[in-house]
Each structure stands twice: as C-alpha cells, then as structure tokens.
Amino acid sequence: VQLQASGGGLAQAGGSLRLSCRASGRTFSGAVAGWFRQAPGKEREFVAAINWSGTRTYYADALKGRFTISRDNAKNTVYLQMNSLNPDDTAVYYCAADRDSGSYSPRTVYEYWGQGTQVTVSS
Numbered sequence: 001v002q003l004q005a006s007g008g009g010l011a012q013a014g015g016s017l018r019l020s021c022r023a024s025g026r027t028f029s030g031a032v033a034g035w036f037r038q039a040p041g042k043e044r045e046f047v048a049a050i051n052w053s054g055t056r057t058y059y060a061d062a063l064k065g066r067f068t069i070s071r072d073n074a075k076n077t078v079y080l081q082m083n084s085l086n087p088d089d090t091a092v093y094y095c096a097a098d099r100d101s102g103s104y105s106p107r108t109v110y111e112y113w114g115q116g117t118q119v120t121v122s123s
Helices: none
Strands: 002-006 009-012 017-024 031-038 045-050 057-059 067-072 077-082 091-099 117-122
Touching: 002 091, 017 031, 017 091, 017 117, 031 067, 031 077, 045 067, 045 077, 057 067, 077 091
Parallel strands: 009 117
Antiparallel strands: 002 017, 017 077, 031 045, 031 091, 045 057, 067 077, 091 117
C-alpha cells in the first residue's frame, strides 16, 4: 500500500485545513487508517484513527472537538478536517494504515506510512 498525503499548508490561527490521504497499490479493504503528527524536536504523536467502515473513530484527547477524521472507501481516501487551528498544531502530518488489529493509537500498529504533509499555523 502506498499512501499519499496532501492538503497541508499555511493557515492562520482560528482557521481550518483539510488533509487527504489517498491509498494506492494493494487494496485498502479492511484497513484501519490513522493520522499522526510530528512537531520539530518532538516525537510523532497520535492524532486520530478510523476503522474500515467508518463506524468507529478515535482521537487524541486534546484534539477532540477540533479535528474530524473520515474516509471515502470508494476513493481510497481518508480525510482529516482540522478546525480552530492554533500554532501548537504546526507539525508534519502523516497518514498511516494497516490491518485492523483493534489497537489504533500506537505508531507501531501501522506498517504503511505516507510521506507527510507540512501544516504551519501562524498566530
């Protein structure tokens, strides 16, 4: 599975961005998809995840209510809608995918990773 993340860019504080992650190659069927982010000098951290059917979503506690993960399996694409952005959201955002093991937040759960897309939020 190859993952291509896009949609990053520069946003002002309070603004919004929507990231996309398109899968190609092996079928995406049954896979759980997640978003992580890594700010300069920090470890990569879990942002959100969604199961194959979209019936279960998981979020980092600090991001609940501002970020929304969704997917369109017909397009092999997962989205991350980010609202009320603040400078602390500045990071490289990575999408990831793997078979659904019932665990969603640890980085080690995911075998497939996209290349990352930069999000910069100015104050």
